[in-house]
Amino acid sequence: MLWYFLAIIVIITFVKAHRNTFLLTTNEIEVKVNTNEPNNKPDNGALRILHLSDLHMENLSITAEQIVKTNQGEAFDLIAITGDLLDRKRSIPHAVRYIETLWKLAPKLGIYVVFGNHDYVLSADKLAYLRAELEQIGCRVLCNETHTVDSALGKLHIIGIDDYATRRSDLAQTFATVTDDGIRLVLTHDPNVVLCMKEYHYDYLLAGHFHGGQIHWPKPFHLVKMGKLPRMNIVQGLHYHDDRPFYISEGLGQTGLNIRLRSRPEMTIHNLA
Numbered sequence: 001m002l003w004y005f006l007a008i009i010v011i012i013t014f015v016k017a018h019r020n021t022f023l024l025t026t027n028e029i030e031v032k033v034n035t036n037e038p039n040n041k042p043d044n045g046a047l048r049i050l051h052l053s054d055l056h057m058e059n060l061s062i063t064a065e066q067i068v069k070t071n072q073g074e075a076f077d078l079i080a081i082t083g084d085l086l087d088r089k090r091s092i093p094h095a096v097r098y099i100e101t102l103w104k105l106a107p108k109l110g111i112y113v114v115f116g117n118h119d120y121v122l123s124a125d126k127l128a129y130l131r132a133e134l135e136q137i138g139c140r141v142l143c144n145e146t147h148t149v150d151s152a153l154g155k156l157h158i159i160g161i162d163d164y165a166t167r168r169s170d171l172a173q174t175f176a177t178v179t180d181d182g183i184r185l186v187l188t189h190d191p192n193v194v195l196c197m198k199e200y201h202y203d204y205l206l207a208g209h210f211h212g213g214q215i216h217w218p219k220p221f222h223l224v225k226m227g228k229l230p231r232m233n234i235v236q237g238l239h240y241h242d243d244r245p246f247y248i249s250e251g252l253g254q255t256g257l258n259i260r261l262r263s264r265p266e267m268t269i270h271n272l273a
Contacts, residue, residue, distance in 0.1 A: 017215075017259035021061040024252075025264040026070065029238055030271050031245055033153070033183055033203040045152045047272040048075065050105065053082040053189075053208025054251025055098065056118065057091040059258040062265050064101035070267070071105055077151060078109040082208045082249065083116025083163065083189030089126045096133045103138065109149050111139045112158055116189035116209065117165040118255070142187065144170040146177050153272065155182030159202065164190035165209065165227070171200050183272070191234075191248050192227035194241045204272060205246035212236040212250030216262035236263075 050071065079102055085095045102111060113134055119127065131141045140147055142160020149156050157178050162168040169188070178184065184202040191207035213220025213235055223230035229248075236248050250266035 013261075014259065017261050020260040020264060021059075021254060021258055023264050024062050024066065024070070025250070025266050026269065027266060028269045028271065029247060030273070031204055031238075033272050045154065045273065047077050047151055047153050047156070047183075047185075047270075049185075049206075049270040049272065050074075050076045050079045050107070051082065051206050051247070051249055051268040051270055052079070052102075052252055053206075053249040053266075054084040054116070054211055054253055055081070055086070055095065056084055056251070056253025056255055057086040057094045057098065058088060058253075059255065060253035061258065062252050062267075064098045067267060068101060068104045074105070074269075076105055076107045076269075078158070079105065079107045079111040080187050080206050081111065081113045082187055082206055083114050084118040084208065084251070084253075085113075085115075085130070087118050087121055087255075089122055092126070092130050092133065095130070096137060099134065099139060100137045109151060109156075109158075112147070112160065112187055113139050113141045114160045114187045114189055115141075115143065115163055117163050120163060120166050120168070144168070144174040146174060148177075148179075148182065151183075153183045155179075157182050157184045159184055159186045161186060161188040161193055164188065164193040164196075169193050169196075171197065175200050185272075186246075190227065191246060192229050194244075194246050195228055197244075198242055202244060204270070205244070206249070206270070207246065208249040208251045210235040210248060210250075211254065211260075212263035212266070214254055214256075214260055214263055216260075236266075 186205040
């Protein structure tokens with residue numbers, strides 16, 4: 001009889017955990033950023049960013065159409081996607097179609113993508129193909145690269161640091177073309193890189209990687225092996241290191257089983273001013 005009740009509890013928990021993957025959470029964050037050039041920032045200038053992370057096409061319950069519908073009527077300056085689009089080469093067309101749908105939101109400055117550790121499961125030629133397909137639909141993929149644009153905040157450096165977990169981050173290369181003026185927005189997958197950036201100034205950093213624990217019950221003990229930040233109890237949300245703000249998304253998709261406990265798929269809107 002005891003085993004019967006335990007089985008019922010497990011089944012109920014699993015069903016609830018799977019249902020959680022369909023419950024999209026939208027968080028809106030207000031952040032004040034600084035600039036080294038006082039006249040760089042226009043009066044009342046602001047930047048509005050839609051941040052998505054950890055799509056994991058193989059275990060994803062949130063559709064691109066749902067994201068578009070939820071944000072209908074919103075005006076975004078850019079969409080930032082911070083890695084882990086997929087695990088398998090067969091998912092490349094799905095990932096490209098998914099991101100292509102997001103263009104319906106018409107971000108003024110475009111869609112920017114960095115890769116994560118799961119993307120690097122692909123062979124080099126398949127990863128190159130994924131990048132080419134994303135660029136074909138108008139995205140800008142940044143692998144230890146910086147792209148500078150004019151924005152509502154003045155000059156904006158969009159800095160894409162490659163994946164720290166797989167030791168592909170090259171801070172010197174990434175910041176090589178960044179000038180002293182303007183706002184520095186960093187996009188990366190593994191937020192642990194912030195612990196190595198004391199000599200590399202940024203105004204705001206967006207990342208993902210931890211899924212908010214995904215199975216966050218009673219605590220996400222399994223994240224201990226994923227770097228120093230989880231051991232500091234920093235796995236989601238807005239944080240500061242060396243007085244600089246960074247945000248860790250809980251991500252849209254899941255790894256392993258398509259379930260979440262005490263975590264939800266997250267879409268975040270960041271307002272920088």
